[in-house]
Amino acid sequence: MSQNESNLNFVVMPVGFLQCNCTVVVDKASKKALVFDPGGHVDQIIKAAKDAGADEIVSIYCTHAHSDHIMGVGELKDKTGATVYMCERDLDLWKKVDEQCRKFGLPTDFKKVDPDEFIAEGDKTSIGNAKVLHTPGHSPGSVSFYFEEAGVVIVGDVLFRHSIGRTDLWGGNQSTLFKSIREKIFTLPANTEVVTGHGPFTTVGDEINGNPFL
Numbered sequence: 564m565s566q567n568e569s570n571l572n573f574v575v576m577p578v579g580f581l582q583c584n585c586t587v588v589v590d591k592a593s594k595k596a597l598v599f600d601p602g603g604h605v606d607q608i609i610k611a612a613k614d615a616g617a618d619e620i621v622s623i624y625c626t627h628a629h630s631d632h633i634m635g636v637g638e639l640k641d642k643t644g645a646t647v648y649m650c651e652r653d654l655d656l657w658k659k660v661d662e663q664c665r666k667f668g669l670p671t672d673f674k675k676v677d678p679d680e681f682i683a684e685g686d687k688t689s690i691g692n693a694k695v696l697h698t699p700g701h702s703p704g705s706v707s708f709y710f711e712e713a714g715v716v717i718v719g720d721v722l723f724r725h726s727i728g729r730t731d732l733w734g735g736n737q738s739t740l741f742k743s744i745r746e747k748i749f750t751l752p753a754n755t756e757v758v759t760g761h762g763p764f765t766t767v768g769d770e771i772n773g774n775p776f777l
Contacts, residue, residue, distance in 0.1 A: 569713035571691050572615045575758055579603030580669050581631035586717050586758055587612045588710075590690045594618040597690050598645070599708065599717050600626055600760065601635035608639060620645045622689045624682070626719025626760065627705040628653035629732065630663040637674030646689070650697065651681040653704025656733055663733070682706060693717075696747045700740025701728035709751060716767075720760035722748055724769070727776045728760070744770075744777060 572589040579585075579602030586599040589612060596617035601608050612620050620643040625633055628649060640647055649657065656663070657678065661671040684697040684706075693708040701720045705728075708717040720728040722744055730737040748757070753768030770777070 569710070571710065571713050573713070573715060573758075574611050574615050575764070576604075576607065576611055577761075578608065579631055579634055581667075581761070583631050583760055584758060584762075585635075587615060587617070588691055588693075589615040589617045591616060593690070595690055596620045597622045597624060597688060598639060599624045600632040600719065601639045602632050603635045605635045605638045605642065608635065609642065619643070623647045624688065624708065625649040625653075625678075626707065626717065626721075627702040628656035628660070629702060629720065630660050630667070630669060632719065632760065633657070633660065634664075634669070634673050637676040640676050641674060646679045647676060648680050648682045649678045650683065650704030650706045652699070653702050653734075654678070654681075656702060656704070659733075698743035698747050700730060700736055700738075700743045702732070703734040705743070707747065709755075714752065714754060715756045715758060716748065716751060717758045718748060718760065722757060722765075722770060722774075723759045723761065724763045724765040725774050727774070741777065749777075 574587040583602040588597045596612040686695040693710045696707040698707045698721045755767045757765045
């Protein structure tokens with residue numbers, strides 16, 4: 564993704580069996596990092612954080628609790644001691660991760676942990692001061708993270724480039740998803756860069772003008 568003049572470095576890399584976009588955010592001053600959606604390839608995530616200037620990964624944030632986005636959480640926490648954050652409304656999905664994996668033919672022999680803390684609308688990340696936006700629809704506890712200074716929003720599987728998240732999975736609801744996108748994402752500045760859960764990045768303006776589903 565494009566780098567900006569903020570005090571943060573952003574690195575996005577596809578990880579895991581379903582190639583979810585994992586985002587590493589490094590504070591240039593403190594050299595501490597956040598990781599969003601570590602779905603696998605944990606050693607590569609740790610290396611990416613170090614290469615981006617981090618001495619330490621302090622927090623793990625989950626946009627939602629579908630298995631492809633959380634399969635590396637336990638291993639990453641074990642190797643870094645980072646605090647794990649998620650929205651409590653996805654806790655049932657979190658606890659049923661093995662059931663999710665079996666449905667998609669994914670392995671279940673990965674390290675599992677409980678979340679350390681729950682996050683909700685209006686909370687801020689431990690680094691970068693990103694605002695938590697509750698954006699349900701793809702799942703009940705889907706959240707997005709808006710880094711206002713950097714002009715970046717991490718949306719998980721709520722929105723994709725010229726597409727939207729599935730609503731036929733556990734807890735999905737199409738009308739709720741549309742409401743989340745229109746009221747929480749499309750109200751951000753048009754030039755805000757959108758880091759999606761899979762595939763290429765986009766911008767708020769591009770999706771307002773060109774998303775055929777909305």
